[in-house]
Each structure stands twice: as C-alpha cells, then as structure tokens.
Amino acid sequence: xxILLKTGAWIGFGLTLIxxxxxxxxxxxxxxxxxxxxxxxxxxxxxxxxxxxxxx
Amino acid sequence: xxxxxxxxxxxxxxxxxxxxxxxxxxWRSFLGMYAGEHTAGTEFMIGxxxxxxxxxxxxxxxxxxxxxxxxxxxWRFLTAPVATNARLTLYYQLEKICGKNLVIVYNVAxxxxxxxxxxAMITVAATAVGVPFDMNMPALSDMYPSSITWILVVMAVGxxxxxxxxxxxxLVSRFANIASPWMVxxxxxxxxxxxxxxxxxxxxxxxAIWGEGTEPMGGQIKYxxxxxxxxxxxxxxxxxxxxxxxxxxxxxxxxxxxWMTAAGMYVGHYIAWICAALLYVLYLKTPExxxxxxxxxxxxxxxxxxxxxxxxxxxxxxxxxxxxxxANPTIYRAGLAFQAIxxxxxxxRVTLFxxxxxxxxxxxxxxxxxxxxxxxxxGFILAPIGAVIVFDxxxxxxxxxxxxxxxxxxxxxxxxxxxxxVMSVGIFYTLSVTQGIFLPFLTVPAWLTCGLLxxxxxxxxxxxxx
Numbered sequence: 298x299x300i301l302l303k304t305g306a307w308i309g310f311g312l313t314l315i316x317x318x319x320x321x322x323x324x325x326x327x328x329x330x331x332x333x334x335x336x337x338x339x340x341x342x343x344x345x346x347x348x349x350x351x352x353x
Numbered sequence: 354x355x356x357x358x359x360x361x362x363x364x365x366x367x368x369x370x371x372x373x374x375x376x377x378x379x380w381r382s383f384l385g386m387y388a389g390e391h392t393a394g395t396e397f398m399i400g401x402x403x404x405x406x407x408x409x410x411x412x413x414x415x416x417x418x419x420x421x422x423x424x425x426x427x428w429r430f431l432t433a434p435v436a437t438n439a440r441l442t443l444y445y446q447l448e449k450i451c452g453k454n455l456v457i458v459y460n461v462a463x464x465x466x467x468x469x470x471x472x473a474m475i476t477v478a479a480t481a482v483g484v485p486f487d488m489n490m491p492a493l494s495d496m497y498p499s500s501i502t503w504i505l506v507v508m509a510v511g512x513x514x515x516x517x518x519x520x521x522x523x524l525v526s527r528f529a530n531i532a533s534p535w536m537v538x539x540x541x542x543x544x545x546x547x548x549x550x551x552x553x554x555x556x557x558x559x560x561a562i563w564g565e566g567t568e569p570m571g572g573q574i575k576y577x578x579x580x581x582x583x584x585x586x587x588x589x590x591x592x593x594x595x596x597x598x599x600x601x602x603x604x605x606x607x608x609x610x611x612w613m614t615a616a617g618m619y620v621g622h623y624i625a626w627i628c629a630a631l632l633y634v635l636y637l638k639t640p641e642x643x644x645x646x647x648x649x650x651x652x653x654x655x656x657x658x659x660x661x662x663x664x665x666x667x668x669x670x671x672x673x674x675x676x677x678x679x680a681n682p683t684i685y686r687a688g689l690a691f692q693a694i695x696x697x698x699x700x701x702r703v704t705l706f707x708x709x710x711x712x713x714x715x716x717x718x719x720x721x722x723x724x725x726x727x728x729x730x731x732g733f734i735l736a737p738i739g740a741v742i743v744f745d746x747x748x749x750x751x752x753x754x755x756x757x758x759x760x761x762x763x764x765x766x767x768x769x770x771x772x773x774x775v776m777s778v779g780i781f782y783t784l785s786v787t788q789g790i791f792l793p794f795l796t797v798p799a800w801l802t803c804g805l806l807x808x809x810x811x812x813x814x815x816x817x818x819x
Contacts, residue, residue: 313535313667316677317542321549334542338535338667346530 312337313334367603371440376562377606383613386601391589391621392540394477394676395470397656398724399628404637405493405651406576406725409566416578417626420585421618425611427586427593428602431739433611435746436602443599445695447738450745453515453757454766457694459738463646464690468707470715471683475514476721478508478676481657481669490655491718493571498716508717511529514677518684519701529678537620539664546663547635562634563793571651573725573793583793584725585622590732590796596739628721632659654722684708703798729792736796737777737803741770754811762815769814773806 316333319325325333367376370603398419403413439446480490498504537576553559556641571576576584592598593614602610636642636659640651688704695703702731714720749756759767781799785792 299757310535310538313538314542317545317549317664323547327546327550330546333666334539334664334667338539338670342531345535346527349531 299348302348305340306348309337309340309342309344313341320342367440367442369445372603376604378604378610379606380610380613380628383601383605383610384616385530385533387614387617388537388620388799389530389617390391391617392537392625392675393621393679394474394532394535394672395658395679395721395728396540396621397477397629397632397660397675398473398654398721399673400626400631401633401654401656401659402573402722402725403576403581403599403626404563404630404633405570405654405728406580407567407569407571408563408581409578410560410563412566412576412578412581413563413627413630414560416581417585417623420582421615421622423582424589424593424618424622425615428598428614429611431657431743432593432596432598433602433605433608433741435596437608439599441599442603443597443742446596446599446742447762449757450741451767451770452772453764455759458518458771460690460693461569462734464687464707467687467690467735468710469714469720469727470731471514471680471687471708471711472717473721473724473819474676474680474683475507475712475715475725476718477672478680479503479510479657479715480503480655481660481672481676482510482605484657484661484669490653490658491722492653493573493651493722495722496717496719499718504716506816508712510676511708511712511715514680515684515705515712517677518681518688518708519704525678525681531603532678536675537625537672539624539667540628541662543663544624546630547628547631549633550663551638552622560582562631571722579794582789583791583796584729587732587793587796588622588728588792590800591735591739594648594739595732595736596742596799597735599742616761616776632663635659635663641695663792680709680711684711687711726792729796733782733792733796733799734778736773736800737774738770740800740804741773741807746772748804748808749773749811752808752812754808755815758811758815767814769807769810772810773803776806777803 298323312333314337316325318339320327320330367373408416439766441449444456444460446458451459476491483490483502483506486502486506488506489500491499491503498507548559551558551562553562566575574580587594602608605611633654637646637652645652656672657669660672662668664671685704686705687710688700688707691707692698692700692703755761758769759765777799780802781795782792784790785795
C-alpha cells in the first residue's frame with residue numbers, strides 16, 4: 298500500500314512540473330497544462346500525507 | 354522561525370536550558386525546514402515589486418545572487434556559532450542579558466511587526482480567494498480597502514486563518530510540510546509557463562525581459578544593484594544578525610548547519626522571486642495592464658489572478674496555501690510574543706486576538722504593496738538586538754563588562770541594552786528619513802552601533818558584582 302501511495306505522490310509531483318516544461322517545448326497547450334497541474338495537485342495532496350508520514 | 358521550533362516552544366522543551374546532545378540534529382534537518390520556510394505567500398509579492406522598482410536584469414539576477422549569499426554567510430558565521438555555543442532560545446539568552454521586562458518590550462515590538470507581516474500574507478491569500486468573485490484587486494498605490502467585496506474576503510480569510518492558528522496549529526504545521534515541496538514546483542511551473550508565453554527560448558531572451566531596467570512605478574523608489582544586494586541580504590536581518598534563529602540553530606550539532614539556509618535563500622528568495630517576477634511581466638503584456646500604463650497608473654500586483662492566468666486552479670490553490678501556511682505560524686508566533694506580557698491569558702484567546710489584529714492589517718493593502726519597505730523596516734528595528742547578544746558573548750571579557758548582567762545582578766530591565774537599542778535605531782532611522790537613505794543600507798551600521806553603545810553604556814552602568 299505504501300509503495301502505491303509513494304508512487305502516486307511522485308506521479309502527482311511530476312504532473313505539477315512536467316506539463317509546464319511540455320508547454321515550453323510546444324508539446325501541449327496551456328489548457329492541457331492547467332488540467333494536468335490540477336490533477337497533479339489533487340494526487341499529491343491525497344497521497345503525500347500518507348506516503349511520507351515520517352519523512353515530509 | 355520554522356514551525357518545528359515553535360512546536361518546541363509550545364511543548365516547553367528546553368526553553369530555559371541548553372539543548373542536550375541527545376536532542377541535537379544533523380544538517381539534514383535544517384535543509385527542508387529552510388527551503389519550506391522561505392517559499393511563502395509573500396514571495397508572490399516580492400518578485401513583482403522588484404519589477405515595479407525598475408530593476409535591470411543584472412541588478413536582479415546578480416544582485417539577488419550576492420545578497421542571498423551574504424545572508425547565508427550571516428547565518429553560518431554569526432547566528433549558528435552563537436546558537437551552538439550557548440544552545441539557548443533567543444528569549445532566554447536575551448533574558449539573561451536584558452532582564453525579563455526588557456524582553457517583554459522586545460516581544461511587543463516583535464509581535465506587532467509579525468502581525469503586520471501576517472496581514473500582508475492574508476492580503477496575498479485574499480487576492481486568490483477573490484478571483485471567483487470577480488473582485489477588484491487593490492492598486493499598487495492603494496492604502497485603504499478598495500471595496501466591500503475586498504473587506505468581506507479579507508475578513509473571511511483572516512477569520513479562518515486566525516481560528517485555525519488558535520485551534521489546530523500542529524495540523525497546519527503538518528499540512529505546511531506536505532505542501533511546501535509542491536509549492537516550490539508550482540512557483541517553478543509558473544515561471545516556466547510565463548517564459549513560454551513570453552516566447553523566451555534563450556538566455557539572451559531571458560536577460561532582455563528586464564534589460565536595462567525601467568522607471569519605478571506606483572510610488573516605489575528606483576532600485577539599483579546595491580539596493581537589491583542589501584535588501585535581499587537583510588530581508589531576514591531579524592533572523593540572522595538579529596539572532597531570532599538562535600531558537601532554531603541551538604539544535605544544530607555544528608555551526609556548518611548554517612549553510613543549509615542556502616536552500617531557503619536560493620529556492621525561495623531566488624528562484625521563487627524570479628518566477629513571481631515573470632508572472633508580473635506576463636501580466637504587464639495584457640490589454641488590461643496596458644490600459645493602466647496608458648493612464649499613467651501602475652498595474653496592480655495581485656498574485657491570485659496572475660497565478661490563475663498562468664497555471665489555472667493549481668496556481669490559485671498555491672497562492673491561498675502559501676499565504677495561509679505562512680500567516681498561520683506568523684500569527685502563532687506573534688501570539689506567543691504577546692502572551693509573554695500576560696502569561697495567564699489563554700493561548701487560544703491571545704492567538705485569536707492576534708489574528709484579528711493581523712486581519713485588520715490585511716484590510717489595508719499598503720502593507721502588502723509596500724512590502725519591500727515594510728520588511729526592510731522590520732529587519733532594521735529588530736536586528737540591533739542581535740548585536741547585544743554577539744557583543745555580550747564575544748567582547749564582554751575584553752572590555753571588562755559582566756556577561757549576562759541581568760541574570761547575575763538580578764535586575765529585570767537592563768537600561769544599557771534599552772538605551773543602545775533605542776539610540777541606534779533612532780539615530781539611523783532619522784538619518785534615513787532626513788537624508789533619504791535607503792533603510793537597508795543603514796541596518797548594519799545600526800547593528801554595529803548598538804553593539805558598541807551596549808559595551809560603552811554597560812561599562813558605566815554595571816555595578817560590580819561580587
């Protein structure tokens with residue numbers, strides 16, 4: 298379970314930053330970036346509190 | 354002061370004794386603490402405000418690099434050695450030198466300044482909460498509340514923050530720890546998206562954004578390279594040369610832990626400020642901002658709408674969370690400072706009162722819009738007290754004055770410290786106002802003067818202790 302939560306947290310982390318880089322390189326548009334960043338935010342806040350209970 | 358230290362205060366751990374070896378921490382503990390602490394809601398204001406001060410690319414990029422390095426050096430070679438030497442909180446160390454009653458005076462000054470700072474954070478959060486309500490954002494030159502919607506939003510934000518600070522401090526502290534790495538990423542994402550929309554694809558394009566600088570807007574003064582260096586060095590003067598972070602570094606095993614402040618300086622006070630400045634550059638390109646500029650007015654600095662425009666709802670959440678998680682410990686700290694005056698009052702009530710005071714401050718956009726000037730004043734007033742601690746620890750023997758005089762003489766108010774503090778602040782503040790000298794240029798002279806006056810006055814004032 299903990300591995301799943303950790304993986305989820307890192308996916309949320311990645312979705313918060315990587316879409317912005319994809320906008321810069323012209324791969325995705327701004328609206329897609331906004332949607333992905335929101336998704337990343339939700340996933341981070343759902344998973345991180347349980348995944349990094351001691352570390353964060 | 355990072356949350357962990359406050360928690361220690363709340364739990365009454367080692368408040369009046371040196372931190373034992375078993376509770377000392379390695380440098381790793383300070384890394385995340387400082388990175389999180391210095392990526393706050395106010396960073397969204399500071400980056401854009403540098404632009405309104407007309408900085409050039411060199412002034413901003415190189416000036417911040419050097420100013421932040423000087424801040425790190427101050428923590429490493431001044432605060433951390435003092436902290437690991439005595440391993441006491443600032444308050445207890447001061448009490449030994451100044452006496453209980455003078456610490457109360459310091460606490461009042463500290464508490465009031467914290468309230469205004471928390472007010473600016475509430476203002477920042479309100480600009481994000483107001484977006485769905487199509488609220489008019491305060492202008493750069495606004496001193497007073499601009500609309501009923503503004504008042505209602507600020508009061509609602511302030512009420513929630515104050516209640517949570519009074520009720521669930523530890524919960525918010527934990528939430529802040531979870532949120533801080535994510536916040537850093539949102540700041541960076543804002544910057545990258547802004548670069549994409551500004552069509553920046555090389556370092557030359559990036560440099561050209563600021564170029565040679567502009568005339569300042571909205572009543573700000575023009576910032577040169579030296580303004581940026583001194584401002585960024587001394588923005589946390591109260592914490593490093595003012596010794597407020599003794600409370601944090603007393604847990605460090607070695608003064609080298611002071612280097613970890615670089616995480617806060619270069620993530621929060623470099624990357625985040627530059628990213629926030631890029632958001633404002635993007636806003637300045639909009640027809641709305643062009644209209645303001647055409648009318649000879651400064652476009653508003655409103656972090657909420659700027660972050661929303663760049664990265665959508667995630668940006669709005671980031672502005673609210675950044676304002677909330679940093680206003681919360683600030684209100685709590687101010688509450689603790691005030692509680693020292695009336696120790697019998699409940700922490701809950703004092704924190705609520707402090708939150709109300711911060712909310713009233715937040716109604717006035719001037720505290721956020723003039724944040725550069727306010728933060729400089731905050732450091733200028735509190736920093737000289739740090740000189741008293743440094744001079745007392747390292748130079749009292751050389752000048753034959755009694756170290757920790759209040760404790761040894763059994764006095765509650767050390768007049769030598771009070772006079773040195775008031776005189777140094779008074780002299781240099783008057784100089785700044787009458788001669789129009791940028792206040793951070795005078796913070797270090799005020800600090801040195803306070804230390805020297807403390808030694809000088811103490812040598813007359815101290816009675817021989819048997």
